[in-house]
Every structure is written in C-alpha cells, then in structure tokens.
Amino acid sequence: MQMKPVFCRLSQLQTLPRKIPSVAFKSNHSLAHEYVPGPEPSHVYRNAHQVFDTTPDLDVVSATTIIGQFARLHQYREAVQLFSRMLFLNITPNEFTFGTVIHSSTSLGDLNLGRQFQACAMKMGLNYMVFVGSAVLDLYAKMGSSQEAQRAFEDIQHPNIVSYTALIHGYLKKGRFEEAFDLFKQMPERNIVSWNAMIGGFSQMGQNEEAVNLFVEMIREGLVPDQYTFPRAIIAAANIAALEMGRSFHACAVKTLGELSVFVGNSLISFYAKCGSMEDSLRLFYELPESTIVSWNAVICGFAQNGRGEDAVDLYERMRNTGLRPDSVTLLGLLWACNHAGLVDKGYSYLNRARLEYPSLLKPKHYACTVDLLSRHGCFKEAQEFLRDLPFNPGVGFWKALLGGCRIHSNTELGALAGRNILDLDPKDASSYIMLSNAHSAAGRWQDASVIRQEMQERGLKRIPASSWIEIKSKIHVFVNCDRSHHQKDGIYSVLNFIYWEIDTD
Incomplete structure (x- = not known):
C-alpha cells in the first residue's frame, strides 16, 4: 500500500521527546516503557519519516513504539505511513504493530485499509493472537459489520474482556440485543468497561428500561460505578422520565464519586430537565464548578x-x-x-x-424546525417561501412539519400538497400514512382518510403499537397496546373494566 507523505502538525509533535534517538540504543524490552512523552521541549520533526530515519538501530520494538506514539497523538495517517516505511526498511511487524495500525484505520473510518492490514496479519499467521484479533473485531464492530466481527472473534485463540466487549458493542449497534446479552452472560470475567458498554449500548438503542435494570444489577453484584457509568444510567432514566429512579442514581453518584465531574453533572442537568424538574436542573447548573456548552x-x-x-x-x-x-x-x-x-x-x-454568523452549524433539522415554527402558527405563505428557497431539496420531515401545521389550522389544500410529497418521498413509512389520514379526519374528509388507511393495509404497513410506562417505588412498568405480558395483568384489566363500567353508567 502506498500513501502520499502526510506532514504532522508541529504543535502536536512537540510532545514527542527529544531523546527518541538515544532511547533506541536501550534494550528492546525497556524501550516501550521509557518511550513516554514528557513536558520537556523536543525536537520537531518535519514529517513522520524523519522520526524513523533519525532513530539508530531501529527494530520492531522501537518502530512499533514510535507508531503507537503517533496513534496516541491522533496522528493516524502518519502511523499508517510509518507502517509502510517499516516494511520498506525490511522490519517485520509483530502483533502489537498490527494492533496499533488496525486501530488507526478504525479511527480513520477506513474499512478497506483495515481489511488490508488484517490480510497482511493473516499471511504472517498473527490474526489468531488476541491483540490483533481484538483490533480486527473492533474495526468490524464499529464499521457496522457484525457478522465479520463475529468471525474475527471466533478466530481469536484466547479472547479477553476487550474481545468480548467489542463484539457486544457490534451486536448492540445492529440491534441484536439478545445475542449481546447472551454473550455478556457468557463472559468469563466482567469488568466495569463491559458493564458500561452494555448499559450505554442498550440506552443508545432505545432500550432504556433494560439499561436501567443492568445498572441496578451491576450495583447488586458489588461493582463500583465510575464517572462513565453514571451518565449512561442517568440518561437512560431520563429517557423514560423515571424521576425517583434518577434521584437514587444521583445520590449514589454523590456517595460513590464525591465531587461530581462536569460529565456526570451535565447528565443530571439534562435528566431533571427532561423529567420536568427545572428547579433541580438549574440548581445543578449553577453548582457546576465549570460549565461547558x-x-x-x-x-x-x-x-x-x-x-x-x-x-x-x-x-x-x-x-x-x-x-x-x-x-x-x-x-x-x-x-x-x-x-x-x-x-x-x-x-x-x-x-x-x-x-x-454560524452557517456551518446549520443542518437540515434546523431548517425543518423553522418550517414547523412557521406552519404551526399559521404562517403558511412564509413557510412555502422558506421551503422554496432552501439550498437543498426538503425531505420527508419538512413536509411532515408543514402537514402538522395544516392540520392545526385546517388548511386542506396545502395539506394535500404536503401529503403527496410525503408519500412520494417515502411510500413505505407507516407513520406518514397515519399522519396524513389523521389530517384528513381532522378536516372532516372521512372518505380520503379511509382511502389512505386502505392503501396502508394493501402495502402491508403496520402501525407501531403505542407504549406507556409508570414508575412505582423506583420500579418501571412498561405497557404496550393490547399487552397482556405484565405479571399483574389480571388486576390491571379488572380495574380498567371497572373504570369503563363507571364511565358507561355516568
């Protein structure tokens, strides 16, 4: 593989120690431990190749150490460039070299480059080693290829916690929750990193109840949460508006961590705000030692x-x-x-x-929110002009925003135009049909609403069942439409039937 020379940023290279050349004379076993950037001023190299070329007696250990240092400085292209230079100098890479450059290709988001490194490692018989295998596994997991990640996991001779956690991350990213949970339970050893991956992964994929339950289970097993665990659990509690549960997490964080970091503090500010307790949110905001954006x-x-x-x-x-x-x-x-x-x-x-002032910050969602602002308050002329002057073609979300305003103000003509655009852009989105049917119903156009519902059925589209939840004594109870899986279903439906009877008799 050939790459054009890439020059490093001088400000970042200043952390490379001046003593690299002299360190190379030391034993290979001690080099990796002594090659640590210090505060002292250092020689500034013009490019990555000069680091190798000015290091006497360069061998695989010193070369790998230098490549690793560039990777730690987020100079991933330079790390890859040095790998090519290493091969040119006939220095055979080891498992740690491959692990480092494969992680660099992951950070660059370059799947093809990572595959080339994997093929090279396989040719040298290193792919079964845990450091290489875990890096390959992490590459595929983060690039969204869970099947290849699973194959990489199976190739590892002795998978460790890092290997298991990387595959779990890949499963969660693809929504394969049962497989992630089963693999998590199979782990010979679970540490705080693996628990954090599970809690964060379930929360990010919308499985907030499971994320909260995992946090509680982790506490019961005697593990001590860290500053990365609490934000994941608190955000999950916020997403289901579990106020009392979140308060207990807050108390646990204070007891465990003492002084709360900005990271934990921000998650708590957001949690209380989402639960409607703005007073608590503001109090925490003003108590932060340093507030960020x-x-x-x-x-x-x-x-x-x-x-x-x-x-x-x-x-x-x-x-x-x-x-x-x-x-x-x-x-x-x-x-x-x-x-x-x-x-x-x-x-x-x-x-x-x-x-x-900030044109680079504006994304389509900002423009869609503006369409919703105008149409929701009856400014349809301005909304149409705004849509017409957009620097890109408006997507489904824009027309849904316009349709929502038309429904509020019974603008049937413009609503019909928005509806046609919605169905043309995404004919397989069930929520679009529901929204359009509701708009027709609100305008009294029952026949049109019936036609939309019929078309939805003919296309085999199904509405996602509505769900709700309630928090009782810090326990979350979730219900889905027509759900009969709750362990107290008989009592629940008895009360509902009694309420219906009371309404009918009134």
Missing part, C-alpha cells in the same frame, strides 16, 4: 421542552455574553423553544442571524 444546552433544551421559551431565550443571551460560542444543539434548542412559546419572529430572526 453541553451544560448550557441541557438547560436551554430543558426550558424548551417545558414550554418556557422566554427563559430559554434569556439564558441563550446570557451564554452569548460570556463569550461562549453556540453549537448545533444550542441553535436547535433555541428554535425549539421559540416554537413551543409561539415566538415566531424571534425564532426566525435567530435562524437568519445564524445564517450569517
């Missing part, structure tokens, strides 16, 4: 979610006065707040200001 975003989005648009706008202006630059999430939360509070002019002006 994530902290400000959590409160701004919390105000927006709880219908306090003016408060969100005021906080945004305060943030601007501190000199902190907004990001994409900030702008979306601000537009969302203006939408919920009916601040049409203010929201539209914020978008136009962002077009001038």
Whole structure:
C-alpha cells in the first residue's frame, strides 16, 4: 500500500521527546516503557519519516513504539505511513504493530485499509493472537459489520474482556440485543468497561428500561460505578422520565464519586430537565464548578421542552455574553423553544442571524424546525417561501412539519400538497400514512382518510403499537397496546373494566 507523505502538525509533535534517538540504543524490552512523552521541549520533526530515519538501530520494538506514539497523538495517517516505511526498511511487524495500525484505520473510518492490514496479519499467521484479533473485531464492530466481527472473534485463540466487549458493542449497534446479552452472560470475567458498554449500548438503542435494570444489577453484584457509568444510567432514566429512579442514581453518584465531574453533572442537568424538574436542573447548573456548552444546552433544551421559551431565550443571551460560542444543539434548542412559546419572529430572526454568523452549524433539522415554527402558527405563505428557497431539496420531515401545521389550522389544500410529497418521498413509512389520514379526519374528509388507511393495509404497513410506562417505588412498568405480558395483568384489566363500567353508567 502506498500513501502520499502526510506532514504532522508541529504543535502536536512537540510532545514527542527529544531523546527518541538515544532511547533506541536501550534494550528492546525497556524501550516501550521509557518511550513516554514528557513536558520537556523536543525536537520537531518535519514529517513522520524523519522520526524513523533519525532513530539508530531501529527494530520492531522501537518502530512499533514510535507508531503507537503517533496513534496516541491522533496522528493516524502518519502511523499508517510509518507502517509502510517499516516494511520498506525490511522490519517485520509483530502483533502489537498490527494492533496499533488496525486501530488507526478504525479511527480513520477506513474499512478497506483495515481489511488490508488484517490480510497482511493473516499471511504472517498473527490474526489468531488476541491483540490483533481484538483490533480486527473492533474495526468490524464499529464499521457496522457484525457478522465479520463475529468471525474475527471466533478466530481469536484466547479472547479477553476487550474481545468480548467489542463484539457486544457490534451486536448492540445492529440491534441484536439478545445475542449481546447472551454473550455478556457468557463472559468469563466482567469488568466495569463491559458493564458500561452494555448499559450505554442498550440506552443508545432505545432500550432504556433494560439499561436501567443492568445498572441496578451491576450495583447488586458489588461493582463500583465510575464517572462513565453514571451518565449512561442517568440518561437512560431520563429517557423514560423515571424521576425517583434518577434521584437514587444521583445520590449514589454523590456517595460513590464525591465531587461530581462536569460529565456526570451535565447528565443530571439534562435528566431533571427532561423529567420536568427545572428547579433541580438549574440548581445543578449553577453548582457546576465549570460549565461547558453541553451544560448550557441541557438547560436551554430543558426550558424548551417545558414550554418556557422566554427563559430559554434569556439564558441563550446570557451564554452569548460570556463569550461562549453556540453549537448545533444550542441553535436547535433555541428554535425549539421559540416554537413551543409561539415566538415566531424571534425564532426566525435567530435562524437568519445564524445564517450569517454560524452557517456551518446549520443542518437540515434546523431548517425543518423553522418550517414547523412557521406552519404551526399559521404562517403558511412564509413557510412555502422558506421551503422554496432552501439550498437543498426538503425531505420527508419538512413536509411532515408543514402537514402538522395544516392540520392545526385546517388548511386542506396545502395539506394535500404536503401529503403527496410525503408519500412520494417515502411510500413505505407507516407513520406518514397515519399522519396524513389523521389530517384528513381532522378536516372532516372521512372518505380520503379511509382511502389512505386502505392503501396502508394493501402495502402491508403496520402501525407501531403505542407504549406507556409508570414508575412505582423506583420500579418501571412498561405497557404496550393490547399487552397482556405484565405479571399483574389480571388486576390491571379488572380495574380498567371497572373504570369503563363507571364511565358507561355516568
């Protein structure tokens, strides 16, 4: 494989120690431990090749150590370049060399490059070694190829915790929850990293109840959560609005960690905001020793979610006065707040200001939120002009936003246009048919609503069942439409039947 020379950033290379050449004279066994960047000034190399070329008696250990140092500095292309240089100098790579460059290809998001390294390692008979196999497994898991990740796992002679955790991550990314859980239970040893992977993976894929239950199980098994565990569990609790459960997680974090990090603090700010407890959210925000853009975003989005648009706008202006630059999430939360509070002019002006000041931050979702802002408040002329002037073709979400406004204000003509565009763009989306049918029903066009429902049935599309949950004594009970799996189903349905009877008799 050939690569064009890539020059390193001088500011990052300054952490490379001046003593690299002299260290190379030391024994290969001690080199890897002594090659650690220190605070002292160092020689600045013009490119990656000069590091090798100025190191006397370069061998596989010193070469691998230098490649690893570039990788740790996030100079992944340079690490790969040095691997090519290593082969050119007839230095045979070992398992640690391959593990490092395969991880570099993963960080670069280059699947083909990783496959080339895997093939080279297989040719040398190193693919079964755990350091190489785990790196290959991690590559496929993060690139979304769970089947290849599984094959890589099976090739490893003695898989370790890293191997198991990487495959679990791959399963979760593909929504293969049962396989992930089974593999997790099969692990000969589970540490905090593997528990964190399970809790975070289930939460990210929308399996928040399972994530919360896993956290509780981990505590019962005697493991001590760390600063990475708590945010995962707290976010899962926030997603199901389990206020009392989250409060207990908060107390556990204070008891376990003492002083809360910004990472944990931000997750708690977001948790209380999502649960509607803005007072607790604000208290934590003001108690943070150092607030980041994530902290400000959590409160701004919390105000927006709880219908306090003016408060969100005021906080945004305060943030601007501190000199902190907004990001994409900030702008979306601000537009969302203006939408919920009916601040049409203010929201539209914020978008136009962002077009001038932060054009790179604007994504399609910001424009879609603006369409929703205009149409929800009956500004259909402005919404149509806005859609027409977009720098890209609007997707389904834009037309759904317009249709939602048409439904509120009974604009049947424009709603029909939005409906046609929705079905043309995504004829297999069941939610689009439901939304269009509801819009026809709201306008009293029952025949049109029936036609849409019929077309949905003919296409074999099914509506996702509605779900709800309730928290009782810090335990989450989840219910799906027509669900009879709950262990207290007989008592539940008896109460429901009694309520129906009371309503009928009234």
